Amino acid sequence: MQKSFSLLLAITLLLSACNKSTTPEKCTLVAPTAVAPAAEVATLKAWLDANSLQYTAHPSGFFYKIVSPGSGAAPSVCTNIAVKYIGRLTTSSTSFDENTTGTIFGLSQLILGWQLGLPLIQKGGSIILYIPPSLGYGSSGAGSAIPPNSNLVFSVELLDVQ
Numbered sequence: 307m308q309k310s311f312s313l314l315l316a317i318t319l320l321l322s323a324c325n326k327s328t329t330p331e332k333c334t335l336v337a338p339t340a341v342a343p344a345a346e347v348a349t350l351k352a353w354l355d356a357n358s359l360q361y362t363a364h365p366s367g368f369f370y371k372i373v374s375p376g377s378g379a380a381p382s383v384c385t386n387i388a389v390k391y392i393g394r395l396t397t398s399s400t401s402f403d404e405n406t407t408g409t410i411f412g413l414s415q416l417i418l419g420w421q422l423g424l425p426l427i428q429k430g431g432s433i434i435l436y437i438p439p440s441l442g443y444g445s446s447g448a449g450s451a452i453p454p455n456s457n458l459v460f461s462v463e464l465l466d467v468q
Contacts, residue, residue, distance in 0.1 A: 333384030337425070340418050342367025346438035350457050353396050354436060361436060364426075368419050369436040376431025379467040381424050383414040388466035389424075394459050395452065396436075402451040408465050417442050424464060432463040 347367040354361050354369055361369040381387050389411065392404040413421055419437030427433050437458040439445070447454040 335383045335414050337383050338366075338418050338421050340366060340422075340441060342438040342440045346440055346457075350396070350436055350438045353457065359436075364422060366418075366422050366441065367438055368423060368441050370423055370426060371434045372427060373432040373434060373461075374427075374430070376428035376464060378429040380426075380428045381413050381464065381467045383421055386410055386412050386468040387424065387464060388468070390463040390465060392461045396457040396459060410468070419458065420460070420462070424462065427464055429464055429467050432461070435460045435462065 347363075350367075350369060351363075359371070361371050363369055379385075387410065388408050390406055390408050392401050392406075394401045413424060417437070419435055419441040422441065423433060423435040423437075435458075437460065439455040439457065442456065442458045443452050443454075445454050447456060452458070
């Protein structure tokens with residue numbers, strides 16, 4: 307399950323890398339402005355409250371908790387990031403994907419919840435992102451690991467901003 311998700315992510319990154327520049331000075335990408343539907347936000351908020359979790363609401367409809375703000379550079383959609391992370395569904399305590407050694411992504415190539423959430427911290431920081439479906443994998447899901455319309459929880463440590 308985890309391997310198929312990682313393979314899907316790797317293919318997506320490879321294909322999108324062919325069309326986008328990751329050189330910051332040449333980047334013309336604009337930060338996303340997506341907003342999750344009120345029903346998705348309400349469902350995710352109800353789950354957070356039912357589990358007595360601390361969070362801050364973002365105007366786009368995801369929720370987050372900054373564990374450590376970090377210092378130095380904050381990422382943008384035009385940067386590459388090195389991260390450690392664990393992803394899981396709100397319906398399971400088991401991770402569907404994780405990288406505990408560090409991996410590099412172009413932030414623009416990741417789900418909207420990461421594009422909107424990771425700029426809230428700086429290099430060395432960590433954050434927990436609670437992401438509704440429309441800012442995650444939406445109605446299509448991602449392979450067998452992430453069903454359609456899933457609420458996601460990611461614990462992310464931002465190792466570097468490039």
